[in-house]
Amino acid sequence: ETGVTQTPRHLVMGMTNKKSLKCEQHLGHNAMYWYKQSAKKPLELMFVYNFKEQTENNSVPSRFSPECPNSSHLFLHLHTLQPEDSALYLCASSQVASGSTDTQYFGPGTRLTVL
Amino acid sequence: RKEVEQDPGPFNVPEGATVAFNCTYSNSASQSFFWYRQDCRKEPKLLMSVYSSGNEDGRFTAQLNRASQYISLLIRDSKLSDSATYLCAVNFLSGSNYQLIWGAGTKLIIKP
Numbered sequence: 219e220t221g222v223t224q225t226p227r228h229l230v231m232g233m234t235n236k237k238s239l240k241c242e243q244h245l246g247h248n249a250m251y252w253y254k255q256s257a258k259k260p261l262e263l264m265f266v267y268n269f270k271e272q273t274e275n276n277s278v279p280s281r282f283s284p285e286c287p288n289s290s291h292l293f294l295h296l297h298t299l300q301p302e303d304s305a306l307y308l309c310a311s312s313q314v315a316s317g318s319t320d321t322q323y324f325g326p327g328t329r330l331t332v333l
Numbered sequence: 334r335k336e337v338e339q340d341p342g343p344f345n346v347p348e349g350a351t352v353a354f355n356c357t358y359s360n361s362a363s364q365s366f367f368w369y370r371q372d373c374r375k376e377p378k379l380l381m382s383v384y385s386s387g388n389e390d391g392r393f394t395a396q397l398n399r400a401s402q403y404i405s406l407l408i409r410d411s412k413l414s415d416s417a418t419y420l421c422a423v424n425f426l427s428g429s430n431y432q433l434i435w436g437a438g439t440k441l442i443i444k445p
Contacts (some may be wrong), residue, residue, distance in 0.1 A: 258341065261377070261420070261435040273430060308376055315430060319365045319384055322422075322433060324376040 221245050222325035224309050230331045231299065239294040239328045241309030249315035250292040251322065252284060255306040267292060268315035299332045306330075336360065337423050339436035347444055350411055354439045356421030357403040363425040366404045368395055370417040371438065377420050381406075408441075416443045 222243045231237050243250060252264040266274035267286040281303075283295040292309055306329050310322040338357045346352045358366075365384050369377035381388050383404055387396040394407040404423075408415055421436040 258437060260337070260437045263433070266430075274432075319382070320424070320431065321367065321379055321382060323379070326376050329374075 221323055222309060222311055224307075224325035224328055226328055227326060228329050228331075230333065231296070232333050233299060233301070235299075236295070236297040238296065239307055239309075239330075241292040241294075241325055243290055243292075243309075243311035243323075243325075245311055245323060247311040247313055247323075248289050249312045249320070250286060250289070251310040251312075251315075252292065252294050253308040253310065255308055255327070261308070265294075266315050273315055296330075299330075301332050304330055304332045336434045337421055337436040339419075339421055339439045341437060341439060343440040343442050345442050345444060346411055348411060348413055351407065351409045352411055352441065353405055353407040354419065354441075355403045355405045356423075356436050356439075357401075358421075358423040358434075359402070360423070360425045360434075361399075361402060363402075363423045364431070365424040366395075366397060367422040367424070367433075368393075368404075368406050369420040369422060371420055372417050380419070411443045413443050413445060416441055 225240045249268045254262045263276050264278045265284040285293040306327045308327045309325040312320045312322045336359050368380040370380045371377040381395045383395045383397050392409045396405045418438040418440045420438045422433050
């Protein structure tokens with residue numbers, strides 16, 4: 219399945235590094251999302267983009283910086299992360315971000331480890 | 334109270350048995366409901382959507398109880414491949430946008 223792709227799949231970085239996560243969706247959707255998934259916790263919504271405009275920033279620390287150049291691509295720029303930021307970062311897309319019946323489809327995720 | 338709650342399990346069930354688990358939600362204005370399955374170290378994948386009283390797809394049945402504010406997932410004739418974590422998601426209106434709130438998941442282990 220290649221509806222939503224994410225790179226890299228695994229990333230190990232030091233606290234002083236700068237890296238970026240990439241997400242691409244091939245479903246013709248207009249909304250894209252970044253989630254953080256930590257062990258035994260619910261998915262935490264980080265950012266929402268609807269038609270390239272950011273519509274949700276769920277009190278995410280500024281060391282995470284999203285970028286959405288078009289409806290098909292979404293980036294998450296990382297800098298000066300903390301070890302507690304280690305988690306699975308999932309990208310998702312849906313038709314629109316404001317529909318009551320909107321279904322989200324996920325990419326395979328990037329497993330991030332911060333040393 | 335958490336917005337969406339699930340029993341974390343694990344539910345250990347013999348192959349061929351029927352298993353059911355619930356997901357409770359706190360917002361009575363919730364509009365739509367979803368069950369996703371997530372295999373170990375993989376992404377969540379949509380299993381079923383529930384918009385009215387329920388939905389059935391083969392061995393899987395999802396039911397919505399608005400009065401008691403929960404949705405259930407029933408799996409009949411369980412297979413080894415059904416072993417996974419089942420995530421519940423609830424969509425509700427927040428301001429002018431809909432938000433999807435997730436439960437932490439119920440782990441299911443089907444044993445031969």
